[in-house]
Every structure is written in C-alpha cells, then in structure tokens.
Amino acid sequence: MASAKDPVCGMTVDTDRTPASAEYEGKTYYFCTPGCRAAFLADPNKYAS
Numbered sequence: 001m002a003s004a005k006d007p008v009c010g011m012t013v014d015t016d017r018t019p020a021s022a023e024y025e026g027k028t029y030y031f032c033t034p035g036c037r038a039a040f041l042a043d044p045n046k047y048a049s
C-alpha cells in the first residue's frame with residue numbers, strides 16, 4: 001500500500017484506493033475526494049510543492 005498527502009487538506013491518502021488524482025508538471029498528486037482535486041486544479045500553484 002502506498003500513501004500520499006493530499007496537498008489541499010493535508011490528509012493522508014491511500015494511492016491505491018483514492019478516486020481522485022491529478023498530474024501537474026510531471027508529478028502525480030492524490031486527493032481524498034474529487035472536491036479537493038477540483039480545488040487543486042483551480043489553483044495548482046498554490047498547492048503544488
């Protein structure tokens with residue numbers, strides 16, 4: 001099992017199970033919900049590290 005941190009809300013997400021992910025500048029980000037994904041995509045520079 002792999003986990004990643006949701007950059008929007010800070011929650012730890014299981015990358016195998018989460019329904020929401022997005023690629024930005026060559027990196028894949030994972031989100032707890034599609035809502036967090038939408039927030040990220042609305043302003044990715046604010047969240048991407």
Ligand SMILES: [Zn+2]
Pocket residue numbers: 006008009010011031032033036
């Ligand atoms: Zn989230």
